[in-house]
Amino acid sequence: MHVREATPEDAPAVRRVADASWHAAHDDVLDEAAVDELLARWYDVDDLRESIAESTPPMFVADDDGVVGFAQGGATADGPADAAVGRIYVHPDRWGEGYGSGLLARLFDAFRAAGHEDVWLAVLADNEVGRSFYDARGFEVHAERTVELAGQSVDDVVLVRDL
16 A cells, blocks of 8 residues: 655546545435535545645545545644544545555644644444444544535534544
8 A cells, every 4th residue: 555645637527536435434324416516516626736835734645556545634723632534535435444544644644743642533433344443543522513515404412532
């Protein structure tokens, strides 16, 4: 497995992974149209190029003859920890092959190098794949809440762990 820093040229591949993984993980929680709306808002290719170019720490991609996963995060002042995982997704055809673990490890190394001590993220409460992934990596429930996504109220869970 090769995890490297993303380049702006990776943006279309990141979007393809986001499309596949979001639909696989969230279509049972949100309807398909809501997932499409969120993908259009959060994974616009031009916006991704800009985000990749400006990201500190960088976005990381798992590359196996093409991008199969990505992770991005950074410092945060408005959460229960001093760093946050903003995005981490692996193409569903590659789930269970270690790409998510490799991406998370690389992101955590970048957080530690920047002096962070702990990390948080939010995951939809009914995202069983995501919840089991984070549980296996030592995240613990900090809070449960209801949020609005694409006009739908859904439950999510804020998870934290030490770095």
